[in-house]
Amino acid sequence: MSQFTQQVILGLLLGGVYVAVALGFSLVWGILNIVNLAHGALVIVGAYITWDLFTRLHIDPFLSLPVDALALFVIGYALQRGVINRVIRAPLLFTFLLTFGINLVIVSLLLLLFTADFRSVTPSYSGSGLQLGSITIPYIRLGGLLVALLLAGVLWAILNRTRVGAAILAVGADRDAAQLVGVDLRHIYALTFAIGAAFAGVAGGIISTFQSITPTAGDPYTLQAFAVVILGGLGRVSATVAGGLAFGLIEVLGQSTPGLGSGYANAIAFVVLVMVLIVRPRGLLGRLA
Amino acid sequence: MSLLAVRDVSKRFGGVNALAAVTFNVDQGDVLGIIGPNGAGKTTLLNCISGLYRPDTGDIEWEAETISGMAPYRIARLGIGRTFQIVRPFPSMTVRENTAMGALFGRPHGRLQPGAALAEADEVLDLVGLGEKRHYPVLRLTVPDRKRLEVARALAMRPRLLLLDEVMAGLNHVEVEQALEMVRRVRESGVTIVLIEHVMKVIVGICNRALVLNFGRTLVEGPPAEVLKDRRVIEAYLGERYARSQEPPSDAPPTVEGNQHHPRVGESNEE
Amino acid sequence: MTAAERRLPSRVRRSVVAIAAVALAFVILAPLTSIDAAQQAGLPLLTDKLWFRIATTVAMFVVLASGWNIIGGLTGYASFGNVAFFGLGAYTVGVLVQNLGWPFALALVAAPGVAAVFALIIGLPLLRLRGHYFAVATLGVGVAVGEVVNNVGALGASTGLFLPIVRSDLIFFYLMLGTAVLAVLTTWIILRTRFGYGLLAIRENEEAAAVIGVNTTFYKVAAFCVAAALTGLAGGIFAQWNSFINQENVFAITDNVQMILMAVIGGAGTVLGPVAGAIALELIIQTLAGGGSGAVYSQIGLGVLLAVCIIFIPRGVIDFFGGRSRLSLRYFRQTLRETSA
Numbered sequence: 001m002s003q004f005t006q007q008v009i010l011g012l013l014l015g016g017v018y019v020a021v022a023l024g025f026s027l028v029w030g031i032l033n034i035v036n037l038a039h040g041a042l043v044i045v046g047a048y049i050t051w052d053l054f055t056r057l058h059i060d061p062f063l064s065l066p067v068d069a070l071a072l073f074v075i076g077y078a079l080q081r082g083v084i085n086r087v088i089r090a091p092l093l094f095t096f097l098l099t100f101g102i103n104l105v106i107v108s109l110l111l112l113l114f115t116a117d118f119r120s121v122t123p124s125y126s127g128s129g130l131q132l133g134s135i136t137i138p139y140i141r142l143g144g145l146l147v148a149l150l151l152a153g154v155l156w157a158i159l160n161r162t163r164v165g166a167a168i169l170a171v172g173a174d175r176d177a178a179q180l181v182g183v184d185l186r187h188i189y190a191l192t193f194a195i196g197a198a199f200a201g202v203a204g205g206i207i208s209t210f211q212s213i214t215p216t217a218g219d220p221y222t223l224q225a226f227a228v229v230i231l232g233g234l235g236r237v238s239a240t241v242a243g244g245l246a247f248g249l250i251e252v253l254g255q256s257t258p259g260l261g262s263g264y265a266n267a268i269a270f271v272v273l274v275m276v277l278i279v280r281p282r283g284l285l286g287r288l289a
Numbered sequence: 290m291s292l293l294a295v296r297d298v299s300k301r302f303g304g305v306n307a308l309a310a311v312t313f314n315v316d317q318g319d320v321l322g323i324i325g326p327n328g329a330g331k332t333t334l335l336n337c338i339s340g341l342y343r344p345d346t347g348d349i350e351w352e353a354e355t356i357s358g359m360a361p362y363r364i365a366r367l368g369i370g371r372t373f374q375i376v377r378p379f380p381s382m383t384v385r386e387n388t389a390m391g392a393l394f395g396r397p398h399g400r401l402q403p404g405a406a407l408a409e410a411d412e413v414l415d416l417v418g419l420g421e422k423r424h425y426p427v428l429r430l431t432v433p434d435r436k437r438l439e440v441a442r443a444l445a446m447r448p449r450l451l452l453l454d455e456v457m458a459g460l461n462h463v464e465v466e467q468a469l470e471m472v473r474r475v476r477e478s479g480v481t482i483v484l485i486e487h488v489m490k491v492i493v494g495i496c497n498r499a500l501v502l503n504f505g506r507t508l509v510e511g512p513p514a515e516v517l518k519d520r521r522v523i524e525a526y527l528g529e530r531y532a533r534s535q536e537p538p539s540d541a542p543p544t545v546e547g548n549q550h551h552p553r554v555g556e557s558n559e560e
Numbered sequence: 561m562t563a564a565e566r567r568l569p570s571r572v573r574r575s576v577v578a579i580a581a582v583a584l585a586f587v588i589l590a591p592l593t594s595i596d597a598a599q600q601a602g603l604p605l606l607t608d609k610l611w612f613r614i615a616t617t618v619a620m621f622v623v624l625a626s627g628w629n630i631i632g633g634l635t636g637y638a639s640f641g642n643v644a645f646f647g648l649g650a651y652t653v654g655v656l657v658q659n660l661g662w663p664f665a666l667a668l669v670a671a672p673g674v675a676a677v678f679a680l681i682i683g684l685p686l687l688r689l690r691g692h693y694f695a696v697a698t699l700g701v702g703v704a705v706g707e708v709v710n711n712v713g714a715l716g717a718s719t720g721l722f723l724p725i726v727r728s729d730l731i732f733f734y735l736m737l738g739t740a741v742l743a744v745l746t747t748w749i750i751l752r753t754r755f756g757y758g759l760l761a762i763r764e765n766e767e768a769a770a771v772i773g774v775n776t777t778f779y780k781v782a783a784f785c786v787a788a789a790l791t792g793l794a795g796g797i798f799a800q801w802n803s804f805i806n807q808e809n810v811f812a813i814t815d816n817v818q819m820i821l822m823a824v825i826g827g828a829g830t831v832l833g834p835v836a837g838a839i840a841l842e843l844i845i846q847t848l849a850g851g852g853s854g855a856v857y858s859q860i861g862l863g864v865l866l867a868v869c870i871i872f873i874p875r876g877v878i879d880f881f882g883g884r885s886r887l888s889l890r891y892f893r894q895t896l897r898e899t900s901a
Contacts, residue, residue, distance in 0.1 A: 035692050086871045090899035092691050093638045094870050097824065100817050101866030108859040186901050223703060226696045263711045270700030277693055278685055339771050360777075361770035371771055379764040381829075390761055393754055394773035403754060446772060 002134045007252055009137060015248025016145030019241050020206055021221050022228040023148075023155055024199035026240045029229060031172035031192045032088065034095050038103035039225055040218030042197050045106065046072055046204025047213045048114060054121045054208075061121050061209050062143055068201035076197025081190040088189065103219075110215035118212040126209070144206040148244070151199055156237040158195070168192050220266055227269040230276050233286015242284050247272065290353060292317050292481055293338070293369075293450060298347035298357070300333055300505075307333040309505040310347070315450070320472075320482045322496035322513060324489075326526055330505040331485045332374055335452050338483075339371045340364040351450075365395050370448035372439040374455045374485075378427045385410050385423040388441045395446025410445055416478070417441045417471055433464045437471065444475065451475065453484040457491055469494055489517065501525065587615060591733055612729035616801065618842045619736040620794050624815070625822035625834035626743035627790040632820065633828030634747075634756065635783045636763030637687060641698030643816040644705040645675040645788040649795030650810040651709060654721040657800065659714070664726070668796045675792025676785040683784040687777070699813065706811025720806025723799060732801040739797065740835075743790045748831045750786075759783055763829075818845075818862075825869045841865075871896070 025039045046068040053059040053067060079102065087094045129138035159165040170178040171188045179185050211217065224247070232243020254268045276283060291314035300308040308330045315321050323331050336342040338349055340361035349357040356364050378387050388410035392401055414420045417437045422430065430438060436456050443451055457465050465488060472495055476482055486492055492499055492513050499516040501508040503525040509516050516522060524532035590606040592598055599605065624646065632638045649671035656667035686697050709715050750756040758779045761769035770776050799805050818841065826837025844865065848858035872892050
C-alpha cells in the first residue's frame with residue numbers, strides 16, 4: 001500500500017514539473033493560437049543557464065530561476081516580435097513549421113555551444129528528501145512542485161489582476177476588438193510569448209536539478225506539454241495545473257505497470273492525448289472551444 | 290404521404306434548447322418559409338435535416354424513410370440540397386467547377402465523370418443567372434453572386450428538396466427582386482423549397498406556407514398572410530407590450546383619428 | 561493590381577522545362593554507364609557511389625513529399641506522423657527478410673500493405689480531428705510507434721535491425737526512382753478524377769463537401785492510406801538499401817518535417833510541387849552536410865532555410881511557374897503583409 005502511495009506522491013511531484021513546462025505553452029497556444037514546437041528548446045535553454053550559473057558561479061539552482069525567467073523573457077520577446085510575428089496570420093501549418101525550424105536552430109546552437117555531452121546540476125541536497133514513514137519525498141522534486149504552483153499563481157495573478165493581463169486576455173478573446181480599444185497588438189503578442197518563454201525557462205531550471213541535460217532533451221517536453229494542455233483543457237490556469245498533475249500521475253502509474261518501462265514515456269503521452277481528443281475534446285477543465 | 294416529415298425534433302447545446310419538439314411536414318411542391326427571431330433555432334433545424342447535426346430526440350423522415358442520424362453525404366444523395374447562411378464556396382475552384390461539384394457528388398443515381406459534371410454545371414449556371422461568369426474565380430464574385438453560386442451548386446445535385454438559409458440576407462431591394470425571380474424559376478422546375486428568411490417580402494411573395502419558430506419551438510403554422518398577422522408572432526418579434534398596444538380595445542368606440550395603420554410584422558413605414 | 565500578376569516570361573519557363581528534361585534524361589540514363597556492359601563498350605563512368613547515394617535519397621524524398629502531399633496538400637490534413645508509415649514499411653521488410661527469411665521482392669509488396677492497414681486503423685479516429693489537433697496527434701503517432709519499436713526485443717530494440725547486405729547501387733536507385741514516378745503519377749491521376757475533386761473539396765470546406773454528397777470519411781481515410789502505402793514502399797526499399805534500420809533512422813520526426821517542407825516549398829496541392837521541393841531541398845541539405853563540420857551546421861541551415869521560406873514564400877515556389885505570381889519584391893512584401901500581425 002505504501003508502495004502505491006509512494007507512486008502517487010512521485011506522480012504528483014512529476015506532475016509539478018509538467019505544470020511548469022505546460023503553463024507557458026498553454027498561454028501561447030490559448031492567446032496566440034500558436035502551438036510552439038520550439039517550446040522544449042526554450043525549456044532546455046533555461047536548464048543550461050541554470051547549469052552554467054551553478055557550475056561556474058556555484059549559484060543554487062533554485063536561486064537562478066529568476067535569471068532563467070529574465071533571460072528567456074528577453075529571448076522570447078525578440079523571437080516573437082522579430083520572427084514569429086511575420087507568420088501569425090498564416091495558416092496553422094506555417095507556424096508549426098516555423099517553430100519547428102526555430103527549434104532546430106536553437107538545438108543546433110546549443111550543440112555548438114555545449115556539445116552533446118550530458119550535464120547535470122547536483123546541489124548538495126540532491127539525494128536527500130523528506131521522510132514520512134516509509135515514504136520519501138525528494139527535496140528537489142518538492143521544490144519543483146512548489147515552484148510550479150507558485151508559477152501558476154503568478155500567471156493567474158498576471159492575467160486576472162493586472163492591466164497587462166487584461167490586455168492579453170482581450171487579445172486572446174478577440175484580436176480585432178482589442179485593437180479597437182487601443183491595445184498594441186504586436187507588443188501584446190510579443191509580451192505573451194515572452195511570458196510563456198520565461199515560464200519555460202524556469203521549468204528548465206527545475207528540470208536541470210533532477211535530469212541530465214543535453215541539447216535534444218527538450219523535444220519530449222514539447223509533446224508532453226501538448227498532451228497536458230489537451231488533457232487539462234485550454235483557457236484556464238487551473239486547467240493546466242489539473243492537466244499537469246494528472247499527466248504526471250498517469251505517467252508514473254503507467255510506467256510502473258508490468259510490461260511498460262521508462263522507454264514508453266512518449267507512447268503513453270500519445271495514447272492519453274488521442275483518447276482525450278476522442279472522448280472529451282475539451283479536457284478535464286477546459287472551456288467549451 | 291409528405292415528402293419530408295419532421296416529428297418532435299429536439300436539440301440541445303450545453304444548457305440551451307436550440308430546438309424543442311419541432312413538428313411539421315413538407316409536401317411536394319411546397320414553398321415553406323421558416324421565420325422567427327434571431328436565435329430561434331432556424332439554422333439548427335436545417336442542420337438537423339441536412340445531417341450536420343443529429344437530433345437528440347424525434348425523427349426526420351424523407352419519403353417515409355428515417356434520415357435523422359444519417360451521414361450528411363447520404364442525405365444529400367437522397368435528393369436534399371442546401372445552402373449556407375454564410376456562403377461556403379470552394380475558393381480554389383472557378384464558378385463552373387464549384388457548381389459542377391454538386392453534379393459530381395450529389396446525384397441520387399449514377400456517378401458522373403468530371404467532364405459530364407462540368408457540362409451540367411453550365412445549364413444550372415444559366416438558370417441562376419451566372420452563365421457569363423462561369424470562368425471567374427470565386428473570389429471575384431460579389432456577395433449576391435456568391436449566393437447565386439451557392440444555390441447553383443445545390444441545384445446541380447438535382448435535388449427534390451432545396452433548403453435555403455437566408456439567401457436574401459445582405460441584398461438590396463433590386464437584388465432581392467432578382468433573387469426572388471430565381472427562386473421562382475427553381476420552384477417552377479419542380480423543386481420543393483424550404484427557406485429561412487427575415488425579408489418578409491419573400492415570405493409573402495413566394496411561400497405558400499409559413500412556419501414560425503421562437504426559442505426553438507413552433508409557434509404558428511399556416512398561410513403567410515395569416516401567420517404574419519398572428520398576435521403571437523408579433524409578440525415574438527416586437528414584444529408583448531407592442532403586441533398588446535396593437536390590439537383593438539374591446540369596448541371602446543372607434544377612435545377619433547380614424548383609420549390608423551398598424552404596421553404588421555415585417556412591414557416598414559416606407560412600403 | 562491583378563493585372564500586374566503574370567507568369568514568368570514564357571521564354572524563361574521554356575528554358576526551365578528544357579533544362580529539367582535534360583536533367584531528367586541524365587538522371588535516368590547516366591546510371592547505366594556503371595554496368596559492366598557499358599564499361600566494356602568504352603562508355604565513360606558518369607556516376608559514382610556518392611552520386612548514387614544522393615540521387616537515391618532525392619528520389620526517396622520525392623516519394624515522401626508526394627505521399628505527404630496527398631493527405632496534406634490535396635486533402636488539407638497536415639500529418640506530422642507520416643514518418644511512421646516509412647518506419648513501418650522499413651520494419652516490415654526488415655522483419656520479413658531478416659527474421660523470417662522472405663525474399664526481398666515479396667517483402668516489398670507487403671510493406672505498403674502493412675503501412676496502409678495501419679493508416680486505416682489510425683486514420684479512422686484521428687481524421688476526425690482538425691488543424692492543430694490532427695497535426696499533433698499524428699506527431700504523437702510518429703513518436704509513439706518509433707518508441708514502441710525501440711523497446712521491442714523482437715524488432716531489435718534500440719540496437720536496430722540488420723539486413724543481409726545487397727550491394728547494388730543500380731537496383732536500389734531504379735527501385736526508388738520507379739517509386740517516385742509511381743508517386744507522381746498517382747498524384748496526377750488523383751487530380752484528374754472525382755476522387756481528387758472530392759479531396760480538394762474537403763480541403764477547401766469540409767462541411768460544404770459533406771452536404772453536396774462527398775463521403776468525407778471514406779475519402780480522407782482513402783487518401784491517408786494511399787499516402788501511407790507510397791511512404792511505406794519507400795521505407796521498405798530503404799531498409800534493404802541501407803541494410804540497417806533503427807528508431808533513429810526510420811522514425812525520425814525531422815524527416816517528417818522535411819517532407820512537409822519540401823511539399824510546401826515546392827507547392828502543396830500540385831503534382832510537381834513536391835518534386836521540385838524535394839530535389840531542391842535535398843540537394844541543399846546534402847551540400848550543407850557535406851561541407852565540413854557536418855550535421856550541426858546543416859541543421860542550422862535547414863532551420864534558417866525553413867524559417868525564411870515559410871516567411872517569404874508561403875504558397876510555394878511553384879507559384880512562380882504556375883502562373884499566380886511574379887518573382888518580385890512586391891510579391892514578398894505582399895505576402896508579409898498578409899501574414900503578419
